[in-house]
Amino acid sequence: MIEASCHCGAVRMEIDTPPDEVTRCDCTICRKLGVLWAYYSPQQVRLTAARNATLVYLWNRMALEFHTCRTCGCTTHWAHVDRNYHRIAVNARLMEPAVLAAARVHELTDTD
């Protein structure tokens, strides 16, 4: 198990496994956020955060919720508005540097 947390610690995630690969996505929002995504099934990630600890920005035809810590401003994860969706993404930059360093970086180019 690994952990990820925003800078102030208001948003924490426990994750079953470290990522083998992280994705640097070149889409309009991800390149501005500067995130590296690690994809998981929702069952693999346990989020600990107070209600309203994150700001939510809806994007991708209003289907994806991008969560940002309301206190320190770190983008923490995205989740689909449909909670049965098979995938969520954790910002791997919130993981320990050694965990991130061990993962391959996949470059995803997408003009969407």
Ligand SMILES: [Zn+2]
């Ligand atoms: Zn924070």
